[in-house]
Amino acid sequence: xxxxxxxxxxxxxxxxxxxxxxxxxxxxxxxxxxxxxxxxxxxxxxxxxxxxxxxxxxxxxxxxxxxxxxxxxxxxxxxxxxxxxxxxxxxxxxxxxxxxxxxxxxxxxxxxxxxxxxxxxxxxxxxxxxxxxxxxxxxxxxxxxxxxxxxxxxxxxxxxxxxxxxxxxxxxxxxxxxxxxxxxxxxxxxxxxxxxxxxxxxxxxxxxxxxxxxxxxxxxxxxxxxxxxxxxxxxxxxxxxxxxxxxxxxxxxxxxxxxxxxxxxxxxxxxxxxxxxxxxxxxxxxxxxxxxxxxxxxxxxxxxxxxxxxxxxxxxxxxxxxxxxxxxxxxxxxxxxxxxxxxxxxxx
Numbered sequence: 324x325x326x327x328x329x330x331x332x333x334x335x336x337x338x339x340x341x342x343x344x345x346x347x348x349x350x351x352x353x354x355x356x357x358x359x360x361x362x363x364x365x366x367x368x369x370x371x372x373x374x375x376x377x378x379x380x381x382x383x384x385x386x387x388x389x390x391x392x393x394x395x396x397x398x399x400x401x402x403x404x405x406x407x408x409x410x411x412x413x414x415x416x417x418x419x420x421x422x423x424x425x426x427x428x429x430x431x432x433x434x435x436x437x438x439x440x441x442x443x444x445x446x447x448x449x450x451x452x453x454x455x456x457x458x459x460x461x462x463x464x465x466x467x468x469x470x471x472x473x474x475x476x477x478x479x480x481x482x483x484x485x486x487x488x489x490x491x492x493x494x495x496x497x498x499x500x501x502x503x504x505x506x507x508x509x510x511x512x513x514x515x516x517x518x519x520x521x522x523x524x525x526x527x528x529x530x531x532x533x534x535x536x537x538x539x540x541x542x543x544x545x546x547x548x549x550x551x552x553x554x555x556x557x558x559x560x561x562x563x564x565x566x567x568x569x570x571x572x573x574x575x576x577x578x579x580x581x582x583x584x585x586x587x588x589x590x591x592x593x594x595x596x597x598x599x600x601x602x603x604x605x606x607x608x609x610x611x612x613x614x615x616x617x618x619x620x621x622x623x624x625x626x627x628x629x630x631x632x633x634x635x636x637x638x639x640x641x642x643x644x645x646x647x648x649x650x651x652x653x654x655x656x657x658x659x660x661x662x663x664x665x666x667x668x669x670x671x
Contacts, residue, residue: 331347335630336353336626337636338353341616342617355626364573370572374405377490379487380487381408382487384401384408384409385411387413387492388438390413390427390601395430396584397495399430409493410439410489411437412441413439413441415442416475416602417444417445420602423601426588426590429588430589430590439479441479443539447535448539449660449661450531451535453661453662454529456663460669461525461528465610465614465669473557474543474549474555474556474557481557481559484564491565492567493567495570532553534553536553537553545557578628578634603657604657614669619650621643622639625639
């Protein structure tokens, strides 16, 4: 991969010239920064109004909790600030970090919130990852590493809401993030880039991955319509339970809340790694982002935070350098764990 210092970057954020669709003005500011407008929020009063419209029999809302800072704070906010009777749901893909799982348990104990833990079969998840890596190696580019995780998180939240007759799911993303995304990412974008001549070589691995995906969806209780769609997501219900996107209501400065979470809920993270340490596969996602766009997924998130005045550019450059510096080792550890010691990561 190209070294950080060899790439031209935006003088305001750190997006590189290799980022798809980007351009730079005479001042060196990228087109994304030049057109950026802070996302409007609906406000705390609207959030309270929305979530107080209906009460559940035992619980008022379900909060999916990964053990990361964002979802942990949402759990605190729902329980302590809004005073809702809350039930937390933690999804363990088999690659959840022990520290993240501990954070979820500790937060629930401190807040007195019940915790529902939903686990995927680790063997199936490992086999799916192996097929993904085989496809990636054959094509010299990543296919994708998150697999069914978003599907299973949604399913766990929906099923818990239905089981306990909970009217709301308080979700840790915005609806724009949830339905949007980048055109150069995802299974659809990847499949469109596959040369036709390569299809026979990867067909068996795609078929095995698809069967494993369907099998896991059945095991996890995914809604019937989505069980036979190995690459499709699970839509939230239109009515009950109602999904409320937390970050559409409040301005969120996640780094500003780290010290509070540590003191109030005993939250912990690796040094200089407050972002997305909850899943061991996140390093592979960062690698894919760098390969496809020249910046890590975390670096892209930090760039957004620069535009909103929540972190300095030099700090983000330092963090991105740390991410890139440990990426090969972290990815190697994951691949070794699934029995792919000799696997060569695709290079851009």
